[in-house]
Amino acid sequence: MSNTKVERVKTGIEGFDELCGGGLLKNRSYLVSGTSGAGKTIFATQFLINGAMTYNEPGIFIATEERPSHIRENMVAFGWDIEDLENENMIAIVDASSAKIGLPSEEKFVDVRPFDTRSLIDNIITIQEEIDARRAVVDSTTAIGFQIMDPSKIRIELLKIATTLEVLGLTSVLTCEIVDDSHISRFGVENFVTDGTILLYFKRSENVRVRSLEIYKMRGTNHSTKLHPFDITPTGIVVHSQEEVYSML
Template sequence: MANKKKDEVESSESKRVPTGIPGFDEICEGGLLRNRTYLLSGTSGAGKTIFGLQYLYNGITKYGENAIYIATEERPEQVRETVKEFGWDFEALEDEGKLAILDACSTKIGVPSHEKYVDVRPFDMRSMMDQVIAMQEDIDAKRAFVDGTTSIGFYLQDPAKIRVELLKLSTTLEILGLTSLMTCEVVDPGATSRFGVETFVTEGTIMMYNNRADAVRVRSIEIYKMRGSNHSQSIHPYDITPDGIVVHPHEEVYTA
């Protein structure tokens, strides 16, 4: 009996994947549930890309978990430049075989790519999944970040089709042993997703806001849904610092 309890404690500990983002794990019982996919929703500029990249960077550097990044909206070379501002050297991690980046952007906009991993059929979910499977064989990752889902949605148009394709993607990531974040860009600040179906295919939804309060904009974050977690019900302010995102778990904002 005593042994069983010990096993239970161990397995419940390993069930959580800490993001390592200061303050965030505190509002969700220590992190994300392992092998699950989460939606990161917010308006443009809300901080989704930085959050996702910080999750991957921390995974590699703090927790020894390799990572896959699927870039559908920005070219990988832009991303490598952006993260340098926070002191994150993605190129070194790629050289060490700890990080793999899929260029799912260049072909879509019709420019050549010299990346190691390129999705040549960027609107075809099957093609993206095949690439992820190949990358996973190469680096045995534990974390993935799909940035983002909106262009696939526009291409498919029909919400029923979008729902099925995103479900295929999230399930494939889970079967591959990846704990993942997928971004979703919303236009209406009150909405949780762009096409109204994305939240249904994921284990949880994290909302990021950058709303106006009088003469300034206030950044805040909310765990809107997280299955199996007794998460915070509040909206917490966060900052983008020279080291990346810092969430304030003991403070609340009232106007998200």
């Protein structure tokens, strides 16, 4: 009899892991999609911070969108001292954002311009030898997509990145910025290279905006199919797993 049991990787995001049988599947990749401001970067960062601080799992943050200095500054508001974790080799940030716009970078790990998958993968392998990471974040796939433009090529390049992360033993979260909630990815291909798709909504209902989260797809596991409200609190994202959102459907 087969004894295959997939290991779970807890995001540690309050209320989330119980929506999908206890966590993400180990060595798989997940797309987190949402409009600008939906909470994608916070979700992805929280996954890495919890890995480093709670589960003793180092993480790699591939920053293609925001500059690393901004990410560090923004996350201090949640009490997450990324710099400390970097000094302890529990988190490494690859700056793939500064080169893109021609700015010099003072980061330890910098990716060259124009975007090149091979160079990014080399960078990831180098970091992996140094910190033996278990988790990775690519924030965002959209910035990579805009440097390639052709959806069939975007699909191939993202597949190379996702597969590399998997082979290196990393469970990864890839973010995707959509323009409206009628789509689940920007270029229509990002969701094909990942094992799961998580959608973050920030929708107006009467005179307030309500945040909610939906697990749209998750291979290999049972998961909630409901929309669950969440808050961005002073300690990060808290998902209300017992509650549902109906009004915006």
